[in-house]
Amino acid sequence: MAPTLNGEVDIVIPTIRSLNFLEDWRPFFEPYHLIIIQDGDPTKEIKVPEGFDYELYNRNDINRILGPKANCISFKDGACRCFGFLVSKKKFIYTIDDDCFVAKDPSGKEIDALAKHLENLTKPSTPYYFNTLYDPYREGADFVRGYPFSLRAGVPTAVSHGLWLNIPDYDAPTQLVKPLDRNTRYVDAVLTIPKGTLYPMCAMNLAFNRELIGAAMYFGIMGDGQPLGRYDDMWAGWCTKVVCDHLGYGVKTGLPYLWHSKASNPFVNLKKEYNGLFWQEEMIPFFQSVILPKKCTNAEECYLELAKQAKEKLGPVDPYFNNLADAMVTWIEAWEEFNAPAKVKNGTA
Numbered sequence: 001m002a003p004t005l006n007g008e009v010d011i012v013i014p015t016i017r018s019l020n021f022l023e024d025w026r027p028f029f030e031p032y033h034l035i036i037i038q039d040g041d042p043t044k045e046i047k048v049p050e051g052f053d054y055e056l057y058n059r060n061d062i063n064r065i066l067g068p069k070a071n072c073i074s075f076k077d078g079a080c081r082c083f084g085f086l087v088s089k090k091k092f093i094y095t096i097d098d099d100c101f102v103a104k105d106p107s108g109k110e111i112d113a114l115a116k117h118l119e120n121l122t123k124p125s126t127p128y129y130f131n132t133l134y135d136p137y138r139e140g141a142d143f144v145r146g147y148p149f150s151l152r153a154g155v156p157t158a159v160s161h162g163l164w165l166n167i168p169d170y171d172a173p174t175q176l177v178k179p180l181d182r183n184t185r186y187v188d189a190v191l192t193i194p195k196g197t198l199y200p201m202c203a204m205n206l207a208f209n210r211e212l213i214g215a216a217m218y219f220g221i222m223g224d225g226q227p228l229g230r231y232d233d234m235w236a237g238w239c240t241k242v243v244c245d246h247l248g249y250g251v252k253t254g255l256p257y258l259w260h261s262k263a264s265n266p267f268v269n270l271k272k273e274y275n276g277l278f279w280q281e282e283m284i285p286f287f288q289s290v291i292l293p294k295k296c297t298n299a300e301e302c303y304l305e306l307a308k309q310a311k312e313k314l315g316p317v318d319p320y321f322n323n324l325a326d327a328m329v330t331w332i333e334a335w336e337e338f339n340a341p342a343k344v345k346n347g348t349a
């Protein structure tokens with residue numbers, strides 16, 4: 001299928017392993033630009049398969065480019081991927097893990113996950129009233145009886161959250177008690193997550209509109225030197241959903257699927273996510289109670305307000321949240337450095 005929007009998409013890949021998985025995606029990814037974030041030892045050489053158009057950043061690059069602000073980009077955690085969101089100039093971002101492969105639908109056809117995400121992102125969402133026939137903008141479906149016409153235009157879609165066959169994205173306790181679980185259920189649906197409802201966003205197979213919500217898609221300070229890991233995408237998911245609800249954007253989940261091949265070590269994962277398993281009982285009620293003021297009219301303003309409230313409300317839970325809130329502010333400072341409209345000097349931009 002001819003690539004669509006390929007001038008408007010960056011594919012962001014965090015890796016601490018190998019990029020061999022790209023061979024599987026070549027038919028779908030080759031027309032697009034890749035932004036590879038090499039985590040871990042910057043002296044290790046990561047081979048990028050021939051024929052891909054890419055830029056690659058290791059930790060030395062991140063430190064050189066961001067200077068002191070580099071402390072807001074995690075080290076030794078997939079959260080480092082958000083550096084790719086920062087340096088991209090494209091409208092759409094697709095981020096995928098290096099242990100994810102092309103899945104097949106029930107008919108045996110290979111799934112072009114990126115194309116489906118772009119379809120999700122370029123069609124509206126329906127967060128205000130649930131359509132029981134799922135995605136009304138899909139070929140062969142529509143709004144059902146009783147759906148108000150005043151709401152049928154929908155709202156712009158900011159996030160498309162894809163799923164995974166084979167290894168499910170379980171937390172460590174679940175992975176430990178159910179090591180043989182494999183997700184074999186292909187559900188042929190895309191749902192808008194209703195306004196006011198949070199969800200556990202997984203970054204394995206995720207796309208978003210960078211212009212609408214990129215500033216809030218920060219993956220926090222996780223991994224090396226931090227008391228928390230594997231909550232990078234969760235934090236970003238809660239923040240972006242609250243911001244989308246406030247700004248009137250939609251978040252979709254469901255198709256497309258990919259094939260997740262590698263279960264990370266549950267004992268290592270337990271160490272990384274341990275604090276998150278009980279802090280989430282505080283974090284989620286915090287996000288459920290967040291009210292953003294009307295004066296916040298874009299993702300940056302919403303995000304700075306969220307950082308302020310997170311410090312006030314979650315700081316007492318653990319000092320980590322004070323550091324996280326400060327890192328959120330640093331992220332926005334970096335975001336504005338990379339994304340501020342060209343400063344107009346004596347009439348020329």
Ligand SMILES: O=c1ccn([C@@H]2O[C@H](COP(=O)(O)OP(=O)(O)O[C@H]3O[C@@H](CO)[C@H](O)[C@H]3O)[C@@H](O)[C@H]2O)c(=O)[nH]1
Pocket residue numbers: 013014015016017039040075076077078079080096097098099169202203204223230231232233262263264
């Ligand atoms: O220190 C690290 C660890 C990993 N990465 C890269 O991040 C992704 C995800 O790593 P992995 O596949 O090992 O993690 P999972 O347990 O399968 O999934 C978790 O990752 C997040 C989703 O992306 C979420 O926290 C969990 O779902 C790979 O590309 C690794 O190479 C890294 O850069 N640095």
Ligand SMILES: [Mn+2]
Pocket residue numbers: 097099260262263264
């Ligand atoms: Mn994985």
